[in-house]
Amino acid sequence: MADVNFTPAELYEAWPVLSQEERVEGFEVLKRDDADDFFLQLSARDRAALLLALPFGERRLWMRLLAPDDAADLIQELPPEERENVLALLDESTRREVKGLLDYAEDEAGGLMNTRYSRLRADMTVDEAISYLRKDARMREKTVYYVFVVDAEEHLHGVVSFRDLLVAPGEKLVRDVMRADVISAPEDLDQEALSKLFMRHHLLMMPVVDAEGRIKGVVNVNDIVDVVQEEATEDIQKLGGVETLEGPYLQVPLLRMIRKRAGWLAALFLGEMLTATAMGQFEAEIARAVVLALFVPLIISSGGNSGSQATTLVIRAMALGELRLRDWWRVIRRELVTGFGLGAILASIGLARILLWQFLFGAYGEHYFLVALTVAFSLVGVVLWGSLAGSILPFILRGLGFDPASASAPFVATLVDVTGLVIYFTIAAAVLSGTLL
Amino acid sequence: MADVNFTPAELYEAWPVLSQEERVEGFEVLKRDDADDFFLQLSARDRAALLLALPFGERRLWMRLLAPDDAADLIQELPPEERENVLALLDESTRREVKGLLDYAEDEAGGLMNTRYSRLRADMTVDEAISYLRKDARMREKTVYYVFVVDAEEHLHGVVSFRDLLVAPGEKLVRDVMRADVISAPEDLDQEALSKLFMRHHLLMMPVVDAEGRIKGVVNVNDIVDVVQEEATEDIQKLGGVETLEGPYLQVPLLRMIRKRAGWLAALFLGEMLTATAMGQFEAEIARAVVLALFVPLIISSGGNSGSQATTLVIRAMALGELRLRDWWRVIRRELVTGFGLGAILASIGLARILLWQFLFGAYGEHYFLVALTVAFSLVGVVLWGSLAGSILPFILRGLGFDPASASAPFVATLVDVTGLVIYFTIAAAVLSGTLL
Numbered sequence: 126m127a128d129v130n131f132t133p134a135e136l137y138e139a140w141p142v143l144s145q146e147e148r149v150e151g152f153e154v155l156k157r158d159d160a161d162d163f164f165l166q167l168s169a170r171d172r173a174a175l176l177l178a179l180p181f182g183e184r185r186l187w188m189r190l191l192a193p194d195d196a197a198d199l200i201q202e203l204p205p206e207e208r209e210n211v212l213a214l215l216d217e218s219t220r221r222e223v224k225g226l227l228d229y230a231e232d233e234a235g236g237l238m239n240t241r242y243s244r245l246r247a248d249m250t251v252d253e254a255i256s257y258l259r260k261d262a263r264m265r266e267k268t269v270y271y272v273f274v275v276d277a278e279e280h281l282h283g284v285v286s287f288r289d290l291l292v293a294p295g296e297k298l299v300r301d302v303m304r305a306d307v308i309s310a311p312e313d314l315d316q317e318a319l320s321k322l323f324m325r326h327h328l329l330m331m332p333v334v335d336a337e338g339r340i341k342g343v344v345n346v347n348d349i350v351d352v353v354q355e356e357a358t359e360d361i362q363k364l365g366g367v368e369t370l371e372g373p374y375l376q377v378p379l380l381r382m383i384r385k386r387a388g389w390l391a392a393l394f395l396g397e398m399l400t401a402t403a404m405g406q407f408e409a410e411i412a413r414a415v416v417l418a419l420f421v422p423l424i425i426s427s428g429g430n431s432g433s434q435a436t437t438l439v440i441r442a443m444a445l446g447e448l449r450l451r452d453w454w455r456v457i458r459r460e461l462v463t464g465f466g467l468g469a470i471l472a473s474i475g476l477a478r479i480l481l482w483q484f485l486f487g488a489y490g491e492h493y494f495l496v497a498l499t500v501a502f503s504l505v506g507v508v509l510w511g512s513l514a515g516s517i518l519p520f521i522l523r524g525l526g527f528d529p530a531s532a533s534a535p536f537v538a539t540l541v542d543v544t545g546l547v548i549y550f551t552i553a554a555a556v557l558s559g560t561l562l
Numbered sequence: 563m564a565d566v567n568f569t570p571a572e573l574y575e576a577w578p579v580l581s582q583e584e585r586v587e588g589f590e591v592l593k594r595d596d597a598d599d600f601f602l603q604l605s606a607r608d609r610a611a612l613l614l615a616l617p618f619g620e621r622r623l624w625m626r627l628l629a630p631d632d633a634a635d636l637i638q639e640l641p642p643e644e645r646e647n648v649l650a651l652l653d654e655s656t657r658r659e660v661k662g663l664l665d666y667a668e669d670e671a672g673g674l675m676n677t678r679y680s681r682l683r684a685d686m687t688v689d690e691a692i693s694y695l696r697k698d699a700r701m702r703e704k705t706v707y708y709v710f711v712v713d714a715e716e717h718l719h720g721v722v723s724f725r726d727l728l729v730a731p732g733e734k735l736v737r738d739v740m741r742a743d744v745i746s747a748p749e750d751l752d753q754e755a756l757s758k759l760f761m762r763h764h765l766l767m768m769p770v771v772d773a774e775g776r777i778k779g780v781v782n783v784n785d786i787v788d789v790v791q792e793e794a795t796e797d798i799q800k801l802g803g804v805e806t807l808e809g810p811y812l813q814v815p816l817l818r819m820i821r822k823r824a825g826w827l828a829a830l831f832l833g834e835m836l837t838a839t840a841m842g843q844f845e846a847e848i849a850r851a852v853v854l855a856l857f858v859p860l861i862i863s864s865g866g867n868s869g870s871q872a873t874t875l876v877i878r879a880m881a882l883g884e885l886r887l888r889d890w891w892r893v894i895r896r897e898l899v900t901g902f903g904l905g906a907i908l909a910s911i912g913l914a915r916i917l918l919w920q921f922l923f924g925a926y927g928e929h930y931f932l933v934a935l936t937v938a939f940s941l942v943g944v945v946l947w948g949s950l951a952g953s954i955l956p957f958i959l960r961g962l963g964f965d966p967a968s969a970s971a972p973f974v975a976t977l978v979d980v981t982g983l984v985i986y987f988t989i990a991a992a993v994l995s996g997t998l999l
Contacts, residue, residue, distance in 0.1 A: 292696055326603065328784075367874060374878075397863045400860055422983065430803055
């Protein structure tokens with residue numbers, strides 16, 4: 126442990142793999158300024174863990190470094206029994222603000238907003254506004270670039286940037302330099318919708334207003350970068366058939382890791398058991414023509430892979446707002462063509478492979494050509510079906526009010542495995558009847 | 563087409579599904595101010611398409627609305643033969659700036675930066691700086707919140723926000739209110755590394771400097787939000803076994819859609835053919851004990867699903883910087899435990915299912931218990947192997963210099979399918995030798 130004398134950059138880099146004791150030791154030896162910066166760079170989760178590991182007497186200092194929204198985020202990461210103790214470290218007025226913020230869900234506009242922002246009245250002159258802000262701004266957050274124009278009841282009337290104030294003639298009224306058509310978010314707007322608004326209008330800050338149009342706080346674009354990253358992580362994990370991990374891979378306790386994965390894995394396993402039932406229905410056919418069994422993994426995995434492609438593309442397009450519920454028919458039309466094309470490509474490769482092996486090794490008996498045809502037709506059917514099922518399942522889930530990203534690649538693969546077997550053995554029965562079957 | 567009289571919001575909403583003619587018609591009927599805003603909200607790709615669809619005489623107007631970096635992005639989206647024509651629409655000095663930007667790759671700091679920013683000298687007083695900016699800022703971009711302090715050779719010495727200037731005493735020197743330890747990016751810094759710097763330091767803007775420390779431009783956080791979204795989309799599509807689509811789902815031409823999916827699908831199909839070879843090795847065993855074939859899809863899909871979970875988690879953790887190459891041993895240790903736990907859970911369910919079906923339907927013959935044991939042992943082995951392979955493959959790919967996200971869920975599933983069959987039939991041979999086999 127003598128080697129924890131890190132520079133701030135080294136400490137930040139090593140943080141995920143350090144033990145709790147090493148973290149505290151590394152943090153305590155930083156110079157005061159570096160430690161401030163370092164603490165502000167940590168995620169809310171890491172800040173909460175570090176705070177609890179620090180001696181009780183030092184905690185107040187670090188909590189008071191945080192803006193109310195950051196303090197609220199930290200407190201939400203604490204175990205419930207610690208929350209009151211940490212709240213008590215804040216000064217009276219911050220504590221009141223933080224408590225207000227804790228009433229919002231973490232993933233809505235109210236839960237992301239900062240309650241400290243600058244305001245002006247519309248009937249001030251630009252010169253008055255600047256000299257008011259020169260006195261006022263010292264008290265405010267470092268992250269202020271816009272000033273919001275409000276009336277006595279805090280109703281939002283406009284917005285003006287420091288830059289606009291600076292370049293406007295001093296005798297003009299704020300009302301004449303402000304932008305009146307402010308894009309604002311209701312308190313309960315979901316963070317995904319909020320981030321789309323930010324991206325569309327290239328905003329740096331957005332005011333959050335209540336139902337009466339009174340400003341309650343502002344959301345900063347930096348928090349939106351985190352939201353976009355976090356939403357992508359959730360979607361990726363869901364697509365991989367895992368419940369959202371809610372923490373860095375190396376830091377999630379093993380038992381929770383198993384729980385987060387076991388749920389979906391067991392559900393998929395139960396679904397996949399239907400393949401044993403389906404195969405059981407065709408047990409007599411397999412006994413008569415064992416050669417059929419050889420191609421089962423090839424056929425069903427091709428369906429699963431094409432389904433995985435389709436569901437991935439559709440789910441991501443939905444998350445980006447490129448596909449809406451009412452586009453389902455366009456998607457089906459596209460996937461019909463795409464699935465048929467892809468199926469035909471795989472069928473040609475499969476046909477060539479079986480004929481080649483037959484020619485080289487005589488591997489598939491006298492009816493090899495009918496076997497090859499069975500495989501080829503099945504591939505077209507299964508890939509087409511995989512593409513359709515994979516693309517349409519997210520629409521069905523969304524239509525029913527579920528998260529479309531639950532149509533994970535493994536989920537679609539499982540669905541397609543069972544039906545793929547039925548397609549394969551049905552085609553086999555038709556093609557091979559009278560010869561092998 | 564009489565119904566294209568959209569409000570700007572309706573037009574934006576409907577944009578992805580409109581035809582080229584409907585877009586132009588909808589755009590042309592907007593009021594001038596709305597049309598300006600609307601044009602600036604479109605993505606570079608959509609702007610380029612719209613521009614080419616507009617009458618030649620109108621194009622100059624719209625090109626001149628764009629900042630140099632936006633103009634460069636638009637030009638990169640044009641077919642090569644149109645680029646010179648569109649460049650010619652710009653005024654002389656903007657054209658020179660845009661040409662300079664076109665020399666950078668789209669996905670590095672230089673390709674993302676804006677060349678218009680405000681600058682000051684360190685030895686001005688705050689009052690001088692403010693009055694200089696009041697004259698200067700009118701000429702500049704709307705998106706300026708920081709002013710960069712440079713010397714006569716454009717070397718970057720510090721940064722100061724409008725807010726800091728506003729609240730500082732007027733007689734102080736800029737050098738005394740600026741922040742000297744500026745976080746800056748080299749011109750060729752990859753956009754993923756750049757976005758990590760932005761997120762870590764909660765920045766709104768970052769200067770881009772050349773090897774001699776001269777400022778070349780600034781990257782705005784709004785572009786970083788787009789980068790984060792775009793990188794996530796690439797990773798998600800790769801994870802789903804699709805080449806990056808490079809366009810919205812509904813707008814990618816069908817032939818390109820098939821090409822983007824056929825490559826991986828065919829490669830996976832060729833790999834999956836090894837399952838037919840592997841099954842062929844065990845053809846005699848299957849003929850003797852057809853019951854073994856029934857569980858093949860169940861076993862290999864369980865391996866594929868657990869591998870898909872593991873690879874998804876590891877690839878995302880790598881993208882977020884939570885896992886580095888040297889963490890491979892920690893990951894293996896975690897996946898050994900997790901894979902064994904998950905395998906044991908599935909094995910118990912599988913065992914229960916076979917015993918129950920035997921009890922209810924007598925489905926699996928006199929050696930049902932040995933069959934059940936074979937399935938249970940195989941599940942532990944296959945799930946453990948799937949978790950290990952899925953988690954370690956991204957490390958191997960990255961170590962070899964490939965993109966770890968190429969270890970897509972279907973890729974891992976295919977790998978695990980082939981080896982899973984070998985595991986299953988080897989265990990079957992050991993457990994059932996002397997009875998069924």
